[in-house]
Amino acid sequence: MVRIAAFLLSLVGSLALLGSAAVAQPSNSFYSLTLAQPAATKTVVHEIPVSCDGAVCAAPKGNSRPAIVCASIARELGPVTAFRAGDQALDGEALAKCNAKADTTKLARR
Secondary structure, three states: OHHHHHHHHHHHHHHHHHHHHHHOOOOOOOEEEEEOOOOOOEEEEOOEEEEEEOOEEEEOOOOOOHHHHHHHHHHHHOOEEEEEEOOEEOOHHHHHHHHOOOOHHHHHHO
């Protein structure tokens, strides 16, 4: 009986860890963004590895300003609908400047 209880407790703990890992972003992510269209799972943009799950992406901190990183991502992956660098989100005007660099011809080729 004790073995069964220990097994069940272990199983519940494992399932809880799996559930939280699926929701959590990578611990090394600094940038979080949403694209207008889904992108490849892993891409390197402006020397930064970008990981996407559909249209939601994350990347570690780079050496460039967030606006430059956003523009580089828009150029490679298409328009960005939301962009956050740490605890700072780009506002509508900054996103418009970011998306001015978007290459919509790449979206047509996907």
